[in-house]
Amino acid sequence: MRGATADSVRRALDEPDPLPGTRGFAGAVDGRLVRDVLGRQPLFVDGGEWAFSPDELADPEPFPAGHVRPADGDAEPVWELPDPDPVTDERVAVAELREALAAALDDAAAEDGADATAVAFSGGVDSAVVASRLDAPLYVAGFPDSHDVEAARDAADAMGRDLHVVELSAADVERAVPAVARATGRTNAMDVSIALPLFLVAERAAADGYDRLAVGQGADELFGGYAKVARAPEDPRVAADTVRGARRELLGTLPDQLERDVLALRAAGVEPVAPMLDDRVVRAGLSLPGDALVDDRGERKRALRLAAREFVPDRVAFREKKAVQYGSLVSRELDRLARQAGFKRRTDDHVSAYVASRVE
Incomplete structure (x- = not known):
């Protein structure tokens, strides 16, 4: 578990409370995979496997914020961001x-x-x-x-x-x-x-x-x-x-x-x-x-x-x-580097094309 103790996450699940006094959390508790309502801690899944970094998985997908996935089931929404009435004063x-x-x-x-x-x-x-x-x-x-x-x-x-x-x-x-x-x-x-x-x-x-x-x-x-x-x-x-x-x-x-x-x-x-x-x-x-x-x-x-x-x-x-x-x-500098590398502005999204070429 990252970002919070297991006990604080258990309390958030039991109540349920989307804002239980943390700066976000993600990981496993009691066999359940969890990620806080604002997704402040990244979490990735690949079938039954999970990790905090996508590099550790073959085909990673982000685990949705505010969801919980039991060991033998699918991810379900548990927490929703509150929508309180505004303080008028x-x-x-x-x-x-x-x-x-x-x-x-x-x-x-x-x-x-x-x-x-x-x-x-x-x-x-x-x-x-x-x-x-x-x-x-x-x-x-x-x-x-x-x-x-x-x-x-x-x-x-x-x-x-x-x-x-x-x-x-x-x-x-x-x-x-x-x-x-x-x-x-x-x-x-x-x-x-x-x-x-x-x-x-x-x-x-x-x-x-x-x-x-x-x-x-x-x-x-x-x-x-x-x-x-x-x-x-x-x-x-x-x-x-x-x-x-x-x-x-x-x-x-x-x-x-x-x-x-x-x-x-x-x-x-x-x-x-x-x-x-x-x-x-x-x-x-x-x-x-x-x-x-x-x-x-x-x-x-x-x-x-x-x-x-x-x-x-x-x-x-x-x-x-x-x-x-x-x-x-x-x-500004990314645009200049892209053009210098031959990716012209008339090309659709030339900076993204330049970045992709550098990764390749």
Whole structure:
């Protein structure tokens, strides 16, 4: 069992409780195969065999999140993400979120191995809140002129923290492409461009002697960080007709995204720590009203930013940030490498074709 004790998983099964106070779990307990409701721990099956890594199986398939499979049966859904009524008083909602964040961060700081933890730090509110209560070095990866490096330097200065900058080169990206593709089992441009900066920053942290990497994963999905959520129902990329409904749609994508990120980080030599996906934070986030996710001016992650003022300076809490693949300029470099290798933009998905060629 990874991510939780067998007893805590048994309690989650008996009640059943989808958010029993963990940061996710997967594995076997009492002859049953389980994976938590958000899929925070990857798990793969091949017939009657199972493993935490797809490399250990001949024909691996992801085990579905929120499911349980007895030894002599098929996987069945047991846990469903709660859909509570929103807390209508914004001050109460933000206070509850702030309390949940503090508890999750303090627990992460007190865990065994916390002294071997580094922080993936991009300068945005998510990673800054994670860093705020961890006595751990901060690492950012990006090209020298990238938005993420500039934002991380400014945020680290505002927080009075030292920062390790992993300045990327074309050679770094080129070298990492096949490693990331093989680790994640994916060659599509979007997945690889997201996982690459994580892999490279984790690789450096591991080389410096750290075996855990604290990350801000899950905050955008939980707190309304995506433009398509803010634009619901006008945005055709979501089916929901409300911001809260669109947020729930995005949470449904987490098992697939977290599988990618966790596998990439483990391949780089670290174990991820994701306080933003602590059950207490998830529960508080699910209770936020729509205008606490996106306010009437279009500001995203409003409640998180207000809660974050307890942990970080305002200029960090309210910073707007680009997605990691763009903020690090890794996506730009992948496009350049693909074209340099002869894959023209007029070709359908030329970057994915380039990645696949590197794996082959």
